[in-house]
Amino acid sequence: MTKSxxxxxxxxxxxxxxxxxxxxxxxxxxxxxxxxxxxxxxxxGSRAIIEYRAIVRSWxxxxxxxxxxxxxxxxxxxxxxxxxxxxxxxxxxxxxxxVAAVVLATNVxxxxxxxxxxxxxxxxxxxxxxANQTLQ
Amino acid sequence: MTKSxxxxxxxxxxxxxxxxxxxxxxxxxxxxxxxxxxxxxxxxGSRAIIEYRAIVRSWxxxxxxxxxxxxxxxxxxxxxxxxxxxxxxxxxxxxxxxVAAVVLATNVxxxxxxxxxxxxxxxxxxxxxxANQTLQ
Numbered sequence: 192m193t194k195s196x197x198x199x200x201x202x203x204x205x206x207x208x209x210x211x212x213x214x215x216x217x218x219x220x221x222x223x224x225x226x227x228x229x230x231x232x233x234x235x236g237s238r239a240i241i242e243y244r245a246i247v248r249s250w251x252x253x254x255x256x257x258x259x260x261x262x263x264x265x266x267x268x269x270x271x272x273x274x275x276x277x278x279x280x281x282x283x284x285x286x287x288x289x290v291a292a293v294v295l296a297t298n299v300x301x302x303x304x305x306x307x308x309x310x311x312x313x314x315x316x317x318x319x320x321x322a323n324q325t326l327q
Numbered sequence: 328m329t330k331s332x333x334x335x336x337x338x339x340x341x342x343x344x345x346x347x348x349x350x351x352x353x354x355x356x357x358x359x360x361x362x363x364x365x366x367x368x369x370x371x372g373s374r375a376i377i378e379y380r381a382i383v384r385s386w387x388x389x390x391x392x393x394x395x396x397x398x399x400x401x402x403x404x405x406x407x408x409x410x411x412x413x414x415x416x417x418x419x420x421x422x423x424x425x426v427a428a429v430v431l432a433t434n435v436x437x438x439x440x441x442x443x444x445x446x447x448x449x450x451x452x453x454x455x456x457x458a459n460q461t462l463q
Contacts, residue, residue, distance in 0.1 A: 231404040231415045233431050236454035239415060241404055268367040268377055270437060270446055272411035277435050277447060279367045279375060295369050297433045297449045299413050301406060310406055311413060313433045315451035318372035 196223050199307045202269075202276035202300035209298070209309060210264050216254035222247045226301060226308040233313040235294055261285035274302035282314070293317040332359050335443045338405075338412035338436035345434070345445060346400050352390035358383045362437060362444040369449040371430055397421035410438035418450070429453040 199205045205224050212220035225246060232246040233239050234253070240246050261284075268279040282294040299311030335341045341360050348356035361382060368382040369375050370389070376382050397420075404415040418430040435447030 229404065229406060233415075233433075233451065236452070238429075238453050238455070239403055239417070239431055241415075267375055268365065268447075270365060270411055270435060272408040275406055275408035275411045275413065277411065277413055279369075279377075279447070279449070281375070293374075295375055295449065297369075297435075297447065299406060299433075311404075311415070311433065313415070313431065313449055313451065315369065315449070316372065317374050319374070 196305070196308070198305050199224070202271070202278065202307050205300050205307050205309050206266075206278060206280070206298060209312075210262060214260050214262050216257045216259060218247065218251045218254050221250045221254075224309050226303065226310045229301070230310050231313070232311070233315075235314050235316040263290075276300040276307070277311075332441070332444070334441050335360070338407070338414065338443050341436050341443050341445050342402075342414060342416070342434060345448075346398060350396050350398050352393045352395060354383065354387045354390050357386045357390075360445050362439065362446045365437070366446050367449070368447070369451075371450050371452040399426075412436040412443070413447075 208220060208224055225243060227243050230243055230246055231239050231241050232249060234249060240249055263283040263285060265281045266278055267281050270277045278298045280296045280298055282296055283290045284292040284294065294314050294316055297313040300307050301310045344356060344360050361379060363379050366379055366382055367375050367377050368385060370385060376385055399419040399421060401417045402414055403417055406413045414434045416432045416434055418432055419426045420428040420430065430450050430452055433449040436443050437446045
C-alpha cells in the first residue's frame with residue numbers, strides 16, 4: 192500500500208470521499224482512495240479496467256474537461272462483512288438543476304491493515320427513467 | 328430462508344448454477360439460488376430491483392420467450408471474505424456461433440447458516456467492443 196494514501200475507518204468514509212472527488216473532479220484524491228491491487232472499475236457502457244494505474248488514468252480522462260459535477264447519491268443497499276463491503280448506489284447526475292442522467296453503481300470496499308479502500312466501482316446508465324428507478 | 332432452497336458450499340458453486348439456470352432459462356433454479364432479503368439485481372440498462380419476488384419475476388420475464396441461451400462466462404476478478412464474495416464476470420452472449428453481445432456482471436454472494444446464496448447481480452452491456460474488453 193502506498194504510504195501517502197489516507198486512512199479511512201469505514202466503507203462509508205471512502206464512499207463520501209469518492210463522491211467528493213468525483214464532484215470536484217480531483218484525480219489525486221481519487222487516486223488515493225483506490226487499493227493498489229485486486230481492483231476493477233467499469234465506467235458506464237465500458238469494458239472493465241483491472242489495473243490501478245489504468246483506473247487512475249481513466250478518472251484523469253473523465254476529469255480532464257470538467258471542473259465540477261453535481262451528483263446526488265443515495266445508498267440503496269449494502270452488504271457488509273468484517274473486511275469487505277458492497278454498496279449499491281443510485282447516482283443522479285444533476286445539470287442545470289435537473290436530473291440529466293441516472294447511474295447505478297456497485298461500489299466495493301476492502302479493509303486493509305491501515306483502513307478501508309475502494310476495490311471496485313461498476314457503473315451503468317439507467318436507460319429507461321420513466322418509471323421509478325429503485326423498484327420494479 | 329425457504330426450506331426448499333438448495334445448499335451451496337462455495338460462491339463458485341452458486342455462480343455455476345446461476346449461469347446454468349440463465350442458459351437453460353430455468354426460473355425455478357434461478358429462484359432457488361437468490362437469498363430472500365438484502366438482494367439487488369440490475370439487468371443491462373435497467374433500474375435496480377431490490378425485492379426477492381420482483382427479482383424472480385424479472386428473470387421469469389427474461390426467460391418467457393427463450394428456451395436456451397449460450398453464454399461463455401469468464402471470472403475476471405474476485406474478492407472474498409469469510410461470508411461475502413464479489414465476482415466480476417465477463418459474459419459473452421453467443422448467437423449463431425459468434426459473440427453477439429458482451430456483458431459485465433458484478434455478482435455478489437453471501438454465506439448464510441445453510442450455505443452461500445446470491446445477493447447481488449449488476450449487469451451492464453459493453454457498448455464499445457472494438458478494443459480488448461478486459462484491460463485499458
